[in-house]
Amino acid sequence: MTNSTLPLTQHPGVWRASEGRHQDTTQRQDTGFAALNTALGGGFPASGLIRLRSLCGVGELSLLKTVLGQNNSEKLLVFINPPGQIHQAWLHQMAINPANVTVVHCRSGDEALWAAEQCLKSEACYQVLLWHDAITTKQARRLQVASTQHRLRCLLFENKRVQRIALPLTLDLDIQAVTGGLQIDITKNRGAWPTSATQLMFCYTPTNQAIYRAMDNTSALHALSHIAG
Template identity: 30%
Template sequence: MAHPLQELVHKGWVWQGHDAAEQLASDQLVDTGWPELNRRLGGGWLRGALHELQVQHNFQGELAFLMPVLSAQQKPCLWINPPAQPYWPGLHYQQLQQAPLWLQENDPKRALWAFEQALQSASLGVIVAWLPTVDASAVRRLQQAASRHQQLAFILTPWQQQQEARAYVNRLQLQWQQQQLQVAVVKRRAGWPLPPFPCPVTGHLPERRRRFA
């Protein structure tokens, strides 16, 4: 007599957690720059996808965390509502190849509209937006645009204790603890959430920041 769980698996009613990296071609994934994160995300950042980074507060290493993928872009990147004006000499010191385009828009609806338009542009590299609130319908619309135009995009949002359903492909929480950045995977493509792990972003911080990290 078959075990009840085996019967459910046979019917296809149980998700078996297959390795996502085996289901995707290598050109669909972008190296995060962090080997441990690549492993946890099934190979890297997925192209044509919207990824959420939750931060407790700004300037805790989130830009250094994204620097490997930003510095690898051949096209200009767009930053929407960064918390401070981008300082090109400092970014160039961190090996960013070209100055980012940036847009400040205080109206949330206009900021989302600009984000959606940017996702449709083939002339842009990675798009990063700092947005305090994004509802489920807006995330779904942005994800559809990213998928349709094969854009790689990130939204930085405040830390959320209770996770409401959103259409992000990956959702990560960043927290600076014990003099290092801790990265928790709250949601990932075809996998369970994962506990925090230390990410060695110190090498991408400006020298003056490293002394206090």
């Protein structure tokens, strides 16, 4: 090794695989799941563009219950082009103050990207959630720069059926439903290693199990009444 290469190898922006995770200086926040915190190297990055790829409605928002509820200010949580209605009861279940929530419906993908970038730069928001299935590398880079510079998260939800393209991201997650919860594959994690098959057992999303149990009980009582009669 020559003296001319020493400044480069010692530069704080250079990360070497042999150093492992201990060099990661990314500020992270608790996810609410010990296994996921471990897989991520401490939790969700506090800023940057984060992509979550899944089928719609598998529990991808419920996964973020702790992350979305971490608002120690009166700043806004912004939903841009969500695929369904954001109900007040759901917000309360997620420990989110409805007064701090703004929902933006845009007529086009370009308008949604513009709205997301303005929210990131406004200093009025603490997290921005964007649903978009056709983002380009250039568009993603703008969101990554804005979210990093202004120190907040931009959560990009992308349908898993859309072909994956490489994007400038802080974190990239693949999410799929499994029995009793979700499986998380971390395909990119800045400052840490990717990991696969982290399983989280939980269910915040309402199901019809209570109805099924009530119907079964009704059927059993009906059968007993016939026997007794």
